[in-house]
Amino acid sequence: MSAHPPTNTWLYVITEAGRSAPPGLTGVAGEPLHAVSGPGLTALAGAVPRSDFDEGPVRTHLEDAVWLEHAVRAHHHVVSSLARTAPVLPLRFAVLYRDDQRAAAMLMERRDELTAALRRIAGRVEWGVKAYLGPADPPPDVDGGDPRQDPSTRPGTAYLLRRQARHRRQEQAHQQAANDALRVHTALARSAASAVCHPLQQSGATGSAEPMLLNGAYLVEQTLTAAFHEAVVALSTRFPGLRLETTGPWPPYSFTAVSDFGGDPP
C-alpha cells in the first residue's frame, strides 16, 4: 500500500480467530474491513487515512457534531453487523494503531484478558431498560385536612400554601418513583448475567418530557431473552408510576470494559 496515502488501523471488534468481515461492509471512512490476526483472536479493522484519522484531525473532527454522529453511527453499524453472527467484543470509538502489526502485537499481549472477555459475552446480548416517571402523577390528595387552609388565611398565603403542598406531593411521587426504578433495576439484574446503570440522560436528549429515573443495561443469555422481556412487562405492571422503555438487542458494549471483569456485579 506504499503508493496509497498513509493510513492508520481503526479497530471495530475483537472476535474469534478466523472470522472475516462480510464483503460490502464499510467503516468510518467508508473503507472496507479486513482481519488482523493474533493468536486465537481476530480483530476486524479498517485502514483509515491519516489525513482524517490521526490525533490532530480526530480531535478537530470531534468538535463537529455532524462528523461525530456520522462516525459514531458508522462504527456502530460495523460492530452491530458483525455481532449478528458471532460473539464480538466491541471496541470503544477511535482505537487507532499505526498499522496492523501494532494492532496484532496488542492482540498477542492482551490475549488472555481478551479471550476471557469474549468467553464471557458469548451467547449473550445487551438490553437497555430505561424508566421514566410515569406521565400520570398520583392524583392530588384529598387534602382538605391542611389546618393552615382555614378561611381566615389570606388568599395569597393560601395560594402559596397550596402550591407548596402540591410541590411536596410531586417531590414525594418523584422520590417514590425513583425508589421503584431502583427496584426495577434490582429485579432485572436478577434476570441477567450482569447489569450496569448508565448515567441518566437529560430530558433534552431523551425527547421525553418526563425525567429519566433509570438507564440500565443488562447482559442477558440469548436463550433467556423471552424471560427477560416477561420480567420487564411484569415490572411495568407492578410499578404503574413508571414508564419502562426497552432498547436492543445491543452488542455487549456495556459489558466489555476490562474493569467490568472480576468486578462486583451490582
Added chain:
Amino acid sequence: MSELSGYGGSGPLSHLPGTSAAPQPANLADLLERVLDKGIVIAGDIRINLLDIELLTIRIRLLIASVDRAREMGIDWWEHDPSLSSNRRDLALENQHLRERIARLETSGRAPAVPEDAEEYDPAEAPDRDTPPARTTPRTRRSPRTGLP
C-alpha cells in the same frame, strides 16, 4: 449461532405490551453512551483525549439526540443557544454590544446634569466606542432618554 433478528441496538425494537417502545431510528443518546463511553478501552497508538469526548458527549446528548422528536414536542432551545448554533454567534455578539450599550446609557442617564452629559457624551461616541457605527443610536433617540426630567 442463531442470527438475532433486528440485532444491533438500532433503537427500541421490541414492542412489549405494557412498555412503551417508541418506534424510531437509533437514539443517538443511547448510541453515544455506548460507542463513546463503553466498549473495550485500549489505548492504541493514537492518543485521543477521552475526557474531551466525554465532555462533548454531554453536549451532543443534549443537542442532537431525537432532534426531530424534540421539535415535534416544541423543544427547540438549542436553536436559541448561541453556543450550539454557529449562525447565531453574530447575534450573540450583537446582543452583547446592545447590552453594553444599554448599560452605558443607563449610567449616563443617571448623570446629574443632563445638558452637560449630552454634550459630553455625544461627540465622544463615534470615535471612542467600540460599537459598530451602523448601530450607533441616533442622537434624536438618545436625547429624549438622557434628557428625561
